Amino acid sequence: MKAILITILASALSLNFAVAVEKEPKGANVTNSDMSADSLLAQADDIFQSRDYQKALTSYLDVVKVAGKEFNYSVESEALSQCARMNLLLGNKEEGRAFLGKAESKVRDSDPYGWSRYLGVRGRFEWQEDDLITARATFDQMYEYCTVNSLWGRAVDAAHMIAIVADDPNEQIEWGKKGIEAAEANEVESWLGPLWNNLAGTYYDIKDFENALECYVKAREYHWRFSGEMGKLFADYHVGMTHRWLGNFDEAKKWLRPVLAWAERLDNHSAIGQACEDLGECEIGTGNKSGGIDLLKRARSEYVKAGFDKSWPELIQNIDKRLTELGG
Numbered sequence: 549m550k551a552i553l554i555t556i557l558a559s560a561l562s563l564n565f566a567v568a569v570e571k572e573p574k575g576a577n578v579t580n581s582d583m584s585a586d587s588l589l590a591q592a593d594d595i596f597q598s599r600d601y602q603k604a605l606t607s608y609l610d611v612v613k614v615a616g617k618e619f620n621y622s623v624e625s626e627a628l629s630q631c632a633r634m635n636l637l638l639g640n641k642e643e644g645r646a647f648l649g650k651a652e653s654k655v656r657d658s659d660p661y662g663w664s665r666y667l668g669v670r671g672r673f674e675w676q677e678d679d680l681i682t683a684r685a686t687f688d689q690m691y692e693y694c695t696v697n698s699l700w701g702r703a704v705d706a707a708h709m710i711a712i713v714a715d716d717p718n719e720q721i722e723w724g725k726k727g728i729e730a731a732e733a734n735e736v737e738s739w740l741g742p743l744w745n746n747l748a749g750t751y752y753d754i755k756d757f758e759n760a761l762e763c764y765v766k767a768r769e770y771h772w773r774f775s776g777e778m779g780k781l782f783a784d785y786h787v788g789m790t791h792r793w794l795g796n797f798d799e800a801k802k803w804l805r806p807v808l809a810w811a812e813r814l815d816n817h818s819a820i821g822q823a824c825e826d827l828g829e830c831e832i833g834t835g836n837k838s839g840g841i842d843l844l845k846r847a848r849s850e851y852v853k854a855g856f857d858k859s860w861p862e863l864i865q866n867i868d869k870r871l872t873e874l875g876g
Contacts, residue, residue: 585615585623592630599776605634625655625662629669636673648673660697664690668705675713683713700734708739711746720750741770741779748786752793761790781810781819789826797830804830821850825867832874841876 583591592607608630615624628651635644648669655662667690674683691706693699707727711720724747731739748763764786771783788803804827811819828843848867856863 585620601637622662626665629666633669664702704731738774797833817850817854821847
């Protein structure tokens with residue numbers, strides 16, 4: 549579950565909806581003061597896609613100001629919702645709640661763009677507060693609304709989130725497949741990496757590793773087309789990780805060794821730890837117990853450097869238990 553939680557949590561919080569307006573051509577003489585609220589919103593969405601959340605928050609605040617002057621309540625409500633979401637991503641939940649309240653006061657359910665954006669952010673707040681029943685109802689509402697209004701990218705986002713918040717694995721699989729079908733039918737290909745990844749995570753959690761591997765391979769195809777460096781790294785990692793659980797230790801090593809080298813270059817302690825843990829289990833599985841123990845010890849050290857001893861103590865406890873079992 550460890551790798552799934554890290555990557556799904558990040559993608560579900562940060563992935564954007566399809567942008568509702570066309571972007572204006574970029575011109576050398578165009579400044580923010582010359583741009584409409586619609587264009588500024590598209591620009592802020594681009595910054596959000598780059599995952600610079602602090603800069604995106606500043607840009608969305610600019611959108612709020614310009615939209616207010618233009619009396620463009622639709623764009624203003626979208627920008628206020630995104631201000632709430634950026635604060636949630638930045639760990640400022642109470643400030644985010646305040647912005648969400650402002651968005652609620654502005655938005656109307658007769659406005660497809662504003663209302664769908666607001667529902668997506670409201671549902672994420674409910675999800676992060678562990679109110680999964682309410683979050684599920686919100687994302688159900690969002691899915692139906694976006695389908696009726698042909699907002700396919702946002703409908704896919706809603707299906708993706710339903711698959712995350714649903715309790716029953718069969719429901720998670722059903723909605724994961726529904727999101728994939730909608731993305732494929734409406735050519736929203738940038739969503740297919742997270743959708744296949746999420747479906748793979750569900751199969752992984754129920755220990756259906758054959759189907760998990762098939763889905764992770766599909767996810768990798770789209771992550772390598774559309775995701776940034778970390779998305780590509782974890783796409784490769786998940787393939788190797790699942791081969792390990794299938795007992796394909798030599799194949800797993802072929803994927804995990806390059807992932808480890810990549811994570812080391814990035815100095816990403818979480819990714820280094822995960823790669824070391826799985827490589828360690830592969831070494832143990834092929835008879836190299838001492839080498840495997842060394843890798844597990846390194847994994848523990850990297851997890852501590854990543855702060856998991858405080859944020860995720862059970863992860864450290866589990867690896868300590870495993871080392872005790874091995875006599876390490």
